[in-house]
Amino acid sequence: MPSAARRSRATGRVTLTDVAHAAEVSAITASRALSGKRAVDPALVERVRRAARRLGYVPDPAARALASSRSTHVALLLPMLSNALFVDLLEAAQSQLRAAGFQTLIGITHYDAREEEQLLREQLMHRPAGLLVTGLPGGATHRLIAASGVPCVHLMELSDRRGDYSVGFSQQEAAVAMTRHLLQRGRRRIAFAAAQLDPRTMQRLDGWRSELAARRLHSPALEWLNPAPSSIALGAQMFEQIIGGSPPVDAIFFCNDDLAQGALLAAARRGIAVPEQVAIAGFNDLTGSDQMIPPLTTVRTPRGEIGAAAAAMLLALMHGVPVAQPRLDLGYSLVVRSSS
Numbered sequence: 001m002p003s004a005a006r007r008s009r010a011t012g013r014v015t016l017t018d019v020a021h022a023a024e025v026s027a028i029t030a031s032r033a034l035s036g037k038r039a040v041d042p043a044l045v046e047r048v049r050r051a052a053r054r055l056g057y058v059p060d061p062a063a064r065a066l067a068s069s070r071s072t073h074v075a076l077l078l079p080m081l082s083n084a085l086f087v088d089l090l091e092a093a094q095s096q097l098r099a100a101g102f103q104t105l106i107g108i109t110h111y112d113a114r115e116e117e118q119l120l121r122e123q124l125m126h127r128p129a130g131l132l133v134t135g136l137p138g139g140a141t142h143r144l145i146a147a148s149g150v151p152c153v154h155l156m157e158l159s160d161r162r163g164d165y166s167v168g169f170s171q172q173e174a175a176v177a178m179t180r181h182l183l184q185r186g187r188r189r190i191a192f193a194a195a196q197l198d199p200r201t202m203q204r205l206d207g208w209r210s211e212l213a214a215r216r217l218h219s220p221a222l223e224w225l226n227p228a229p230s231s232i233a234l235g236a237q238m239f240e241q242i243i244g245g246s247p248p249v250d251a252i253f254f255c256n257d258d259l260a261q262g263a264l265l266a267a268a269r270r271g272i273a274v275p276e277q278v279a280i281a282g283f284n285d286l287t288g289s290d291q292m293i294p295p296l297t298t299v300r301t302p303r304g305e306i307g308a309a310a311a312a313m314l315l316a317l318m319h320g321v322p323v324a325q326p327r328l329d330l331g332y333s334l335v336v337r338s339s340s
Helices: 016-023 027-035 042-055 061-068 084-099 113-124 139-148 171-184 199-214 232-243 257-270 303-318
Strands: 073-078 103-108 130-134 152-156 166-168 190-195 223-226 251-254 279-281 298-300 327-329 333-335
Touching: 016 027, 016 042, 027 042, 073 084, 073 113, 084 103, 084 130, 084 152, 084 303, 103 113, 113 130, 113 139, 130 139, 130 303, 152 303, 166 303, 171 190, 171 199, 171 251, 171 279, 171 298, 171 333, 190 199, 190 232, 190 257, 223 232, 232 251, 232 257, 251 257, 257 279
Parallel strands: 073 103, 073 130, 130 152, 152 166, 166 327, 190 223, 190 251, 251 279
Antiparallel strands: 298 333
16 A cells, blocks of 8 residues: 555545556556556556556546546536436436546536526536536526536427527427327316426426417316425325316316326225326326326326437537537327326
8 A cells, every 4th residue: 555655645545646656657657547548558557557446546536627627527407306207317317428437416406596506606616517407597597507608408498599509398399289188088177287386397387278278278267386396195185176176177187297196096085087087197207107097198208318318419519519409309209098
């Protein structure tokens, strides 16, 4: 093991100098051997790597960024991790980034614009190589992104702003498609039940409104909007309220599958037949929706594909490669099951 004198005096960490000394090479040669970016004799590379493993050497990404003026971190802003939707997004994006040698700095915004802005300020202090941001934030957050000069790709929504890069689908069009499906099944009193009330939920609300308004079937009394976090328990509660409310409804379009799953469970407890008495539909096709009784009709969203494609787009931007399609629409699919 290297002596204390050869370790970083400030941290006690094994340094690149320690590795170079153990492998009997210069620090520059050790750096090149470990980075794999320049031609080094393969036998020498193996010798340096053996020394690094033996000493337990872990590269310091901050020091590497300062030395090269390039960061190996990508900042990723997500609304929450309690929803499988964003876990799928994260896993797909992180897989692409790790394979390219980048690490992710994850920030959870809790759907709060002020928290989102503060998280972004903190992450920009770490000089990230790129940004992945869920949605299309405006105001101070948008100005921060623009002023930073850091490549950024937006996820889950499609931007029409000049200079933006985005990967997602039309939330509004997806809601229109579900509303049309329910209308085609003969439903005329279709309620829209939503929680969280984030921008993407409100876009789905707009899609439902526009389709019913075009048929002269819209009524504000059919809108059930709750700012509380979305959950199965809240879905059951909202179902009880809607079924007991006026006017009576023959379908409920929930903005998220977890709400719709809760509604199906509440209907079963109440002995309310689905879809005979009331059709139930959701959004996102989350885990378990196909196992509900009856299986849930929903909109399948390609969140894994969105995460992977957004990471690939960001990698291109970080390497200065032109992006031919800065607004990438990956679409959605209507999954019709027995609940409608």
